[in-house]
Amino acid sequence: MYIKRILLFIAIAVVLILGYMSYTIYGAIFSPNTAFESKSTSIYISKDDNYDSIIKTLNPLLKDTESFIDVAMRKQYQPQTGHFVIRKNMNNNEIVNVLRSQNTPIDITFNNAESLTELSGMLSKQFDSDSLEIYNVFSAKSFLKEKTMTAQQSISLYIPNTYEFYWNAKPEDIQNRLLEQTEKFWNQSREEKRKNLNLSRLEVSVLASIVQKETAKVDERPKVAGVYINRLKRGMKLQADPTVIYALKQKYQKPDTIIRRVLTKDLKIDSPFNTYKYAGLPPAPLIMPDISSIDAVLNYDKHNYLYFVASTTNTGYHIFAKTLREHNRNARQYRRWINQQQIYR
Incomplete structure (x- = not known):
């Protein structure tokens, strides 16, 4: 009788212990274990991360980090x-x-890059690749040779927009996908x-x-494009101030310099980008044009304007002219205004 009581006690104890263990294990695996209030949060795991750094990232997001580690080890998480x-x-189980298998795509955006270097920097901030890795792929000699382009010309190959990518995409995959788009x-x-x-x-770009x-002004771009297309059709020089500014920045290797006024002496700079000196289009884009600018060229306004100058009354817009005489009158008015603003460079 005494032995039966002992065995019964042991049996009850085992059941209780197993029950407690089951409850604990179940809780560790299936009880909610998030500590943030938002509906969701994102975790980025890079190629440089390891198990410890991932746990460090997760720690402030979890109620019980130890229980997560226990479940992760049981499930042999890599x-x-x-x-x-x-x-x-x-x-924890979810x-x-x-983390094991649900890599979620992200939206990446880029626009207005003035060079491959700048484009690579923009992309590197949105991918698990540094700018040098991306630049080396985008500027590879074999690739540029295949496209018969210089590095600066090659920015025309990529259309600024928002695209869906995997954050850990390799530079080669990024380039191929952008070219497909x-x-x-x-x-x-x-x-x-x-x-x-x-x-x-390339020339459209x-x-x-x-x-x-x-x-x-996006709504003015087709009209400006029409002026330049009229000049090209007549064999006139484009005489575009932005090309001179680009040439100056190239010459002095100061791409971040702000030049608000082009001087007469600037028009003499010897550069294939100087459209006051050389007829036709420059050899490469000054910037990666956005879709609105490309479509403005393809859908240019058909008119007889050959000249334009910044408006002094309608900020951001321009005054257009069909004759040089009319344009000179508009230009004199603009020069008087810009002198009054004391803008000398």
């Missing part, structure tokens, strides 16, 4: 690179599953308009970059 979204009230951008309609202008894609530099 770190994977990528962008992962953890939702509020997820349990969090591990997300560029081919989609140049659809049949745009290609027909380009051919009617007798311009290559070059002209669009000038238009974009001339006016920040």
